[in-house]
Amino acid sequence: MSIAEQIHEANGRFMEGIRTADAAVMPTLYTEDAQILPPNGELVNGPEAIAAFWQSFFELGIKDARPVTLEVIPMGVLAVEVGTYSLHGEDGSLLDRGKIMVVWKQEGGVWKMHRDMWNSSVPLTEPNAESV
């Protein structure tokens, strides 16, 4: 199976974790020393913080996340995935859409997310002038 196919499979497990709102399974999709770089939040470090991050994500009412891979750049035991995503609510309604960039790393023979970043492609309605 190619790296792209293995990443596709791993994304399937990620989507299943979101659909079942299973915060406990989410850190198993990431390397031991993974980081999430979420929009409008601080860097998230390590398994416990990753589980808590996704728990708070589920509490926003997000029921479904659909990543679409545009490109996989293989680099030995690492690979960079560039793609798009959409987030959906209860009735399949579109909550957000944007872009992803993920560094994948093979750990114990399994491809896991090592650095996970995304941002929205939706224009801001207002300048975000919260105290920076």
Next chain:
Amino acid sequence: MSIAEQIHEANGRFMEGIRTADAAVMPTLYTEDAQILPPNGELVNGPEAIAAFWQSFFELGIKDARPVTLEVIPMGVLAVEVGTYSLHGEDGSLLDRGKIMVVWKQEGGVWKMHRDMWNSSVPLTEPNAESV
């Protein structure tokens, strides 16, 4: 010079491009087939669109961008940089701060940005409910 040092130098040229608001120099810091993945906007492809993107960025009143490298993951002719940034206005005022993830690629012996993504760490003041 290590890859991290070369990326540090390239970031110096990037910062100079921002400070001098030189849209024409910006594409020279990117590979021929580079992509920018900006927050709250669509994917930006190729030199002309990259120059136009930075021109519109300058028109927002951003006078200074300060990337800080936290990590460089070398992968042969490619490297992934993870870090933070701050954006500053006329009087040095803080306009935004956030995180960066950049895929660097050596092109003609020079490290250039190949995939350039960032997002703000500042919480949204309001749910961003513009038509998605």
